[in-house]
Structures are given as C-alpha cells and as structure tokens.
Amino acid sequence: MTLTEREKTILRVIIADYIVGAKPVASKAIVNKHGLKVSPATIRNDMAYLEQEGYITHPHTSAGSIPTDKAYRYYVESISEDVELSLAEQHLVFQLFQQAQEEMEEWVKVAAALLSRLVRNMAVVTSPKATRHYFKHLDIVSIQDFLALLILVLYETKITQKTLSLNRALPQSELTKLANKFNALYAGIDSSQILASKAELSPEEEQISMSLAEMMAAEDKRAYGKPYLEGLRLLLSQPELFNNPKLPAIVGVLESEDWLEKISYRTLGHGEMRIIIGEENPEAALQDLSLIIGQYGIPDKISGLLGVVGPKRMDYGRSISWLNYLTTLLSNKVTQYV
CATH class of the missing domain: 3.30.450.40 (GAF domain)
Known part of the structure; x- marks a missing residue:
C-alpha cells in the first residue's frame, strides 16, 4: 500500500537517525528531536503500520525501531540527485x-x-579490462634449460605472464629470436586470429603460439x-x-x-x-x-x-x-x- 506523506516523513527520519547513530530510534526521540506536530501516540501508530508493512522492525522488545532492507530500498530510490560535494x-x-x-x-x-x-x-x-584483447608485444625469458617465461603485453593496459615447459633446451638468444618473430607475426590481432593463422611454425613455435592464444582467451573470459x-x-x-x-x-x-x-x-x-x-x-x-x-x-x-x-x-x-x-x-x- 502507498504510504501517506506523514508516514514517509517518519520513515525518512528513522532511516536518517539510524544511519547517523546506529541505534534503534524510539517514537519519543522522533517527537523531541524533529518537532513533528503530532502526538507521540500518533507517531507510535504510524510506526506500528510501518512495521506491519515491513519497513521497520524491533531488534528487542523494549528498543526503538530500525530500518529493514525494504526501507533502505525505498530510501535509495527516493534520492533524486547527488549530494553536493564541496x-x-x-x-x-x-x-x-x-x-x-x-x-x-x-x-x-x-x-x-x-x-x-x-x-x-x-x-x-x-x-x-578490455572487451577484447589484442597482441602488442612478447618477451620470452629463459628460466632454466627447459623452462621459459612468456611475458605478454596486450593493448589496453594488460600484462600477463606464463611459465612454459619447452620440449628442448633453448638459449636466451634463440628465445629472443622467437619473441621477435611473434611480435612481427601477431601484432594487433586477437586470440581467434592467432588460432586461425596459416603461418608455418616449428614445433617450439607452435607450442608458444598455442600458449599465447590460451593466455589471451583467458583474459577475454574474465568479467573484471x-x-x-x-x-x-x-x-x-x-x-x-x-x-x-x-x-x-x-x-x-x-x-x-x-x-x-x-x-x-x-x-x-x-x-x-x-x-x-x-x-x-x-x-x-x-x-x-x-x-x-x-x-x-x-x-x-x-x-x-x-x-x-x-x-x-x-x-x-x-x-x-x-x-x-x-x-x-x-x-x-x-x-x-x-
């Protein structure tokens, strides 16, 4: 049911006081603090109706009232414009x-x-996070004989890394040549285009290419x-x-x-x-x-x-x-x- 203007005022007072004080709000406090021109009995009746409608509740029998989720939803939807910031x-x-x-x-x-x-x-x-990620730059760093670190830079601010176990040991000079090849081959394309590429690749290059596509696809799937x-x-x-x-x-x-x-x-x-x-x-x-x-x-x-x-x-x-x-x-x- 629709609240009357007085009931709306009382509800806003309860919410505002509880936001500030974090303590249950009693009918007497509403009358004394806010000067509503009605009797305490009227306030109590209105508060009983607000409780019946699910806007407020009593945490304890003798305590005042606190807002419910329904009250906060009403309050939020009644905020018509931003609070002015100095x-x-x-x-x-x-x-x-x-x-x-x-x-x-x-x-x-x-x-x-x-x-x-x-x-x-x-x-x-x-x-x-970009809606779709595109290849920008790759560095490959030797960690051990059969381990390398792929450092992939994507357009729109993202850097991602992956440790790759190689099928054979490659020196850093060879890894740098591989990185340079991919930088020329994949510049500006996405994971689906990498997978669809017809470029001739060695087994090591194919392994790295698949890893790059997987890294980019994983970033695409992230919601945030x-x-x-x-x-x-x-x-x-x-x-x-x-x-x-x-x-x-x-x-x-x-x-x-x-x-x-x-x-x-x-x-x-x-x-x-x-x-x-x-x-x-x-x-x-x-x-x-x-x-x-x-x-x-x-x-x-x-x-x-x-x-x-x-x-x-x-x-x-x-x-x-x-x-x-x-x-x-x-x-x-x-x-x-x-």
Whole structure:
C-alpha cells in the first residue's frame, strides 16, 4: 500500500537517525528531536503500520525501531540527485589523483584509497579490462634449460605472464629470436586470429603460439580486472560487525578475487550504478552489508568497476556522489592512457 506523506516523513527520519547513530530510534526521540506536530501516540501508530508493512522492525522488545532492507530500498530510490560535494573536497581529490604515477594500476590504487577515505567504508576498484584483447608485444625469458617465461603485453593496459615447459633446451638468444618473430607475426590481432593463422611454425613455435592464444582467451573470459581493496579495517570497525558471527565469512569473501563476479551477475551499462542492499545480495556472507557499484572506462572498449562496501545504514547519498565523481576521473584517465 502507498504510504501517506506523514508516514514517509517518519520513515525518512528513522532511516536518517539510524544511519547517523546506529541505534534503534524510539517514537519519543522522533517527537523531541524533529518537532513533528503530532502526538507521540500518533507517531507510535504510524510506526506500528510501518512495521506491519515491513519497513521497520524491533531488534528487542523494549528498543526503538530500525530500518529493514525494504526501507533502505525505498530510501535509495527516493534520492533524486547527488549530494553536493564541496569544491574544496573535489579540488583536493583531483589534485591527489593527478599526482599519481602514469601506470594505470597506480591510478586504480589511488582511486580505491581516496574513495575509502572519503566515504569512511571499504572501497573496491578493479583494474580496467578490455572487451577484447589484442597482441602488442612478447618477451620470452629463459628460466632454466627447459623452462621459459612468456611475458605478454596486450593493448589496453594488460600484462600477463606464463611459465612454459619447452620440449628442448633453448638459449636466451634463440628465445629472443622467437619473441621477435611473434611480435612481427601477431601484432594487433586477437586470440581467434592467432588460432586461425596459416603461418608455418616449428614445433617450439607452435607450442608458444598455442600458449599465447590460451593466455589471451583467458583474459577475454574474465568479467573484471584485478580488484584492489582499501578500508577493510574501516568496514570491520562498524558497530554492526562487532561480535558478528558472520565476520570470518565476510572477510573470507572480500579477500577472494572472484567475489565481484559472483555478485555482479549482469554486466553494468556505461554510467549505470547498481545498489545491492542486504538480502538482495546472492552472496549469503554479505547480506548484512550493502554494496554500491559503478563502472568507469570507454563504452564497448575498456572498463572497470568501482564500489563501496558498508553496513546497510551507510550514507548512500554521499557514497553515490563520490562514486560518480571518481568514475568521471578514472574514465578520463583511461581515455588518455589508451
């Protein structure tokens, strides 16, 4: 059923107070603090209706009320525009970002550190990943007589490595000649084109060629680049996580490299932001938390994710605004880099 304006106001007050204080909100506190021109009894009746409709709940019989996932979803969808960020804050972040080294991985790390500090929660930023990877340069380094390291540089920022067991011992000079041949032969093509190539290759060259195609195909299959986390300690210091029996499981999931792929079960569109609240998250260990994810990069060419992980009572407005701002900065950096 549709809420009345007074019920909406009371619900927003409960959510706002709980976001700030992390304590159940009582009807008396609503009247005293916010000066609503109705009696405490009316407030209690409205709160009883909100509880009946699933927007709030009582953690304890004698306590006040706290928002449910349904309430946070209502709250998030009622945020009509970004929270205004001060020009001083934006300028400081812009300057810190510009001072980062030119390597893309450095920008990603700086973005994660800044985002975590700005929203006082955990931040995650993935390195940018191309929609399709193309061969740029290969180095082959001798490790032992029958072992070599393939160092493959792909267009759009990616470097990948693989140790290869050779069928016969090859000196470094011979490995360098092989690398130079592949650099001339495969420049600018993708894994499918490598596999379709009609070039005449020796057994050793065929082995290396297959390895290159496999390395590139593996990168193509990845949903996202490497994730960088910052602020796990800030997240774990939140009151909701004190003595939380899920804590080991939460840390275990967040420290794994594939958790974003499991949660982001559909590809984000450019400029789209997804907010996953509580039990909306398919990962059971994270259902006491909320996650806000945005995408940066160049549409249909190269992209990465950035997000905020925090308690369900996180400051959504501020988090969304900083995500939008850093999305723009990272997208500009990617455009300059590629």
